[in-house]
Amino acid sequence: MEENSNFIKTIIKEDLESGKRDKVVTRFPPEPNGYLHIGHAKSIIINFGLADEFGGKTNLRFDDTNPLKEDQEYVDSIKEDVAWLGYEWDGLFFASDYFEEMYNRAVLLIKKGLAYVDDLSADEIREYRGTLSEPGKESPYRNRSIEENLELFEHMRNGKFANGEKVLRAKIDMASPNINLRDPVIYRIAHATHHNTGDKWCIYPMYAFAHPLEDAIEGVTHSLCTTEFEDQRPLYDWVVRECEMQATPQQIEFGRLNLTNTVMSKRKLKQLVKEKYVDGWDDPRLPTISGLRRRGFTPEAIQEFVKAAGVSKGYSVVDEQMLEHFVREDLKLKAPRTMGVLRPLKIVITNYPEGEVEWLDAEINPENPEMGMRKIPFSREIYVEQDDFMENPPAKYFRLFPGNEVRLKHAYFIKCEEVIKDDNGEVVELRCTYDPETKSGSGFTGRKVKGTLHWVDAAHAMPAEFRLYEPLILDSEEEEADDADNKSFLDYVNEKSLEILNGFIEPNMKDAKAQDKFQFFRHGYFNVDPKHTTEDKKVFNRIVSLKSSFKL
Ligand code: ATP
Ligand code: MG
Numbered sequence: 001m002e003e004n005s006n007f008i009k010t011i012i013k014e015d016l017e018s019g020k021r022d023k024v025v026t027r028f029p030p031e032p033n034g035y036l037h038i039g040h041a042k043s044i045i046i047n048f049g050l051a052d053e054f055g056g057k058t059n060l061r062f063d064d065t066n067p068l069k070e071d072q073e074y075v076d077s078i079k080e081d082v083a084w085l086g087y088e089w090d091g092l093f094f095a096s097d098y099f100e101e102m103y104n105r106a107v108l109l110i111k112k113g114l115a116y117v118d119d120l121s122a123d124e125i126r127e128y129r130g131t132l133s134e135p136g137k138e139s140p141y142r143n144r145s146i147e148e149n150l151e152l153f154e155h156m157r158n159g160k161f162a163n164g165e166k167v168l169r170a171k172i173d174m175a176s177p178n179i180n181l182r183d184p185v186i187y188r189i190a191h192a193t194h195h196n197t198g199d200k201w202c203i204y205p206m207y208a209f210a211h212p213l214e215d216a217i218e219g220v221t222h223s224l225c226t227t228e229f230e231d232q233r234p235l236y237d238w239v240v241r242e243c244e245m246q247a248t249p250q251q252i253e254f255g256r257l258n259l260t261n262t263v264m265s266k267r268k269l270k271q272l273v274k275e276k277y278v279d280g281w282d283d284p285r286l287p288t289i290s291g292l293r294r295r296g297f298t299p300e301a302i303q304e305f306v307k308a309a310g311v312s313k314g315y316s317v318v319d320e321q322m323l324e325h326f327v328r329e330d331l332k333l334k335a336p337r338t339m340g341v342l343r344p345l346k347i348v349i350t351n352y353p354e355g356e357v358e359w360l361d362a363e364i365n366p367e368n369p370e371m372g373m374r375k376i377p378f379s380r381e382i383y384v385e386q387d388d389f390m391e392n393p394p395a396k397y398f399r400l401f402p403g404n405e406v407r408l409k410h411a412y413f414i415k416c417e418e419v420i421k422d423d424n425g426e427v428v429e430l431r432c433t434y435d436p437e438t439k440s441g442s443g444f445t446g447r448k449v450k451g452t453l454h455w456v457d458a459a460h461a462m463p464a465e466f467r468l469y470e471p472l473i474l475d476s477e478e479e480e481a482d483d484a485d486n487k488s489f490l491d492y493v494n495e496k497s498l499e500i501l502n503g504f505i506e507p508n509m510k511d512a513k514a515q516d517k518f519q520f521f522r523h524g525y526f527n528v529d530p531k532h533t534t535e536d537k538k539v540f541n542r543i544v545s546l547k548s549s550f551k552l
Contacts, residue, residue, distance in 0.1 A: 006311035008046070008252055012054055012222060015250075024056030025221045028082065028089075029063045029214070032074035032195070034266030035281040035288045036081045038302065038323070042257040045306045047224055048087040059218055060089035064096045065210045067194035075195070077281070081289035086299045095214045096196040102205045102213050103157065105243040106168060106187060110149045114242050115186065116142055117152040118169050125167070128174075129182050135175035136182040142171065156189055159202045163189050170209070172238065180235045184208055212236045216245035227253045227313060257309060258317040261471035262287045263489055277493055278472070282531070284541045285472040285497050295469070296517050296527025296543035301327035320471070324544040331517055331525050331543070333368040339376070339409065339454040340520040340540070342466045342503040344383040346458060347430045349414060352380040357459070360440070362410045365519075374508050378411050381458035383504050388453050389430060391419060398450035400430065406451040409521060413438035413449055454521040461504035465539040467529065468499040505538070512538060522546070 015021040026047040030040060051058040060082055064070050082089065109115035118141045120128065130136035144152075156166055168187035176182055186209035191202045205213075212235075215223045223236075230253045240248055263269060264287055272278050272286070281288050284295035292302065305326040309318050357379045364371040389400040400406055405415040411434075418431035438444045474494045512518070514530035524545035532539040 007313070008050060008222070008224065008254065008311060009053070011252060012050060015221070016054065021221050023221065024051050024054040025059070025219050026051045026056065026224060027059040027061045027215065027218060027220050029061045029095075029211070030078050031063045031066065031069070032071065032078060033066070033069040034074060034270055035077050035290055037264050037266070037269065037289065038259065038287045038292065038306075039257045039264050040081075041085060041289060041302050042306045042309070043224070043226075044082055044085055044087060045303055046254065046311060048089075050222070050224075056221075057090040058087070059091040059093055059220070061091075061093040061214060061218065062095060063207070063211065063214065064094055064194070064196060065204050065207065067190060067192040067204065070195050072195050077290060081293075084293060084299060085289065085302065091218065093214075093218060094196050095210055096194060098210075098214060098217055099197060099201055099205070101217060102210060103203075105213060105245075106205070106209070107150065107153065108244065109170065109186075109242060110146060110153060110168075112242065113146060114171050115168055116144050116149050116171055117156065118142070118167050118183075118185075119165070120167075122164060125169075125185065129179060130174070132179070136179075138174050139169075139183070142174075142183070153187075156187070156203050157201075159191070161189055163191055165189060168203075170235075170238070170242075172235075178231060178234055180208070180232050181238070184235060208232055208235050209239055212239040212249065212251075213243060213245065215249040216240050216243075216247045219247045220249040221247075223249045223251045225251060225253055226256045227315075228256075229253055253313065254311050255314050255316060257306070258315075259287060259320050259323070260317055261320055261473050263473055268489055271490070272472075272493075275490075277490070279531075284467070284529075285469050293515075294527070294530060295541050296515075296525065297323070297327050298330050298517075301330040304329070327543055328525065328546075331519065333365065335517045335519045335525055336364045336371060336374075337362075337366070337519045337521060338374075338506050338509060339456055340464060340466065340503060340505045340523065340526075341383045341385055341454065341456050341461075342468075342501045342523065343386040344456075344503050345386045345389055345427065345430065347382050347384055347414070347432050347455075349380050349382070349434045350417070350431050351433045354380055356380070357457075360410050374506075376410055376506055376508070377457040377460040378408075379457055379459050382408070382455045383458055383461060384408075384430075384453050384455045386427075388451075389416070389427065391427065399453060400432075400451075404451075405449050406453050407438070407440075407449050408455050409452050410440050411455070412436065412440070454523075456504045456506060458504075460507040462507055462510060463537055464503060464505040464509075465532070465537055466501045466503060466523075466526070466542065467539065468501065468542045470494055470497045470499075472497045505540075509538070517543070519546075 028044050028047045048058045118139050120139050128137045167185045169183045170186050172181045174182050187203050190204050233251050236251045282290035282294045305323045359375040364374050393401045400416045405413050414432040414434045420429040422428045474492045512528050514528050516528045525543040526540040529539040529541050
């Protein structure tokens with residue numbers, strides 16, 4: 001596929017042509033504090049994609065500098081998701097492996113008079129920081145001697161102080177118009193066990209200090225991040241320069257991917273999982289990579305979607321229907337076609353001989369004849385969809401109603417002769433007749449019918465569960481609303497986002513395995529759910545219905 005250009009590519013090309021760089025090294029740097037979501041997929045695709053294109057390398061680096069929120073479970077899931085998306089990292093690194101070096105660089109800053117230990121509390125530091133219109137105030141501890149700072153920082157490391165008692169700050173400029181440069185905190189105390197370093201450390205570097213060092217240590221050339229970090233770029237450059245790092249990575253920002261009708265921050269996703277609004281991080285309603293995978297989205301569809309959404313600096317919210325468009329495109333030729341009845345209504349074909357079974361021929365995918373043929377049993381009792389029958393239909397209803405004739409896909413015309421109801425007046429069965437002349441493929445041209453229904457043979461059908469999904473979040477404006485007014489995004493959770501139906505599938509699907517994908521005639525694309533499928537019953541997640549109004 002032809003790759004579109006974008007502003008990052010242009011920068012990299014110029015850097016290579018001018019000789020500013022002789023290679024390209026990127027990294028994908030997730031914090032292992034949650035599962036990856038489709039926004040991360042954008043970052044993954046950009047970082048790996050650009051390095052690939054220029055013959056460079058990409059590291060997977062866990063930005064694990066906050067022991068309170070991080071966990072091995074997240075590390076494992078992130079590796080699985082990156083690999084599933086189709087990318088192989090060159091180096092696999094943990095920021096925590098650089099703690100000693102980061103500590104030494106902080107000591108270097110102290111020695112240069114560029115960092116100091118501060119006793120102000122977090123609240124006081126915030127107060128002293130000033131605002132966009134007012135300069136900050138210097139901390140009374142700002143002018144401690146280098147010797148005192150060295151000693152205190154060592155005591156911090158050795159566990160002499162409690163959480164929050166002291167921090168290390170970079171000494172830059174309390175009057176800077178860029179608030180990030182007003183003596184940012186670069187180390188804090190946290191007596192906590194780290195998933196990688198255990199209890200070795202009780203001080204941890206802050207993101208703004210750690211990240212540039214991680215990039216420089218790995219020789220990253222282009223450090224790609226999202227636009228919220230634009231104001232931190234001067235600090236990023238300051239850290240690289242003043243810590244006297246050999247490599248000089250360049251930070252470049254691009255716009256985050258946002259999607260309608262969902263939430264994308266890990267904090268919110270975590271809340272939905274913890275408070276059991278969903279069935280785990282891989283719930284098919286979540287925009288997590290593992291949720292999309294379980295729903296049935298493919299790496300190819302996600303890649304095409306991200307490429308189509310484009311790389312720019314601007315803020316945009318992409319319609320989730322665009323993602324659905326790409327999965328339909330991807331599965332069109334790949335997914336076998338089949339029939340499944342989601343809400344069964346039994347039909348007895350009264351003139352079909354009892355005990356007889358025909359095995360009808362059907363293409364596995366008419367758009368991709370190479371996939372071959374399948375056999376579908378047909379006999380006297382079948383299931384159709386409840387809403388393919390109406391006793392008193394409106395005009396232009398071409399499905400079953402008393403006296404009307406329809407085609408059964410791959411089989412015969414049947415005509416509705418009699419409606420059987422239970423004591424409550426509910427329709428429980430239809431009696432129909434079939435016309436043997438009308439067999440599909442026989443070339444019958446005697447008369448036409450307008451409706452074609454899917455169906456499953458009752459004697460051979462396999463029970464199946466179908467899970468249909470609607471957006472989890474009702475109002476696409478909620479992410480903004482969340483912080484602005486007192487409403488939480490939880491107020492926008494759609495209580496009807498999951499519908500579970502019990503129906504039947506063709507018997508030739510008995511060998512379908514977890515994650516196999518099918519197109520059910522008239523219902524859309526479905527994925528065999530890996531979590532709930534059992535020996536006795538397959539569970540299908542609807543990925544997408546067949547049609548959407550979305551146009552690229
Ligand atoms: P969140 O805000 O959802 O918790 P994060 O930015 O804290 O995500 P990180 O683990 O720090 O998550 O992200 C790893 C990388 O993925 C970062 O470079 C980050 O900029 C990028 N990233 C995260 N969310 C998006 C998004 N929506 N679109 C594009 N890139 C993203
Ligand atoms: Mg983060």
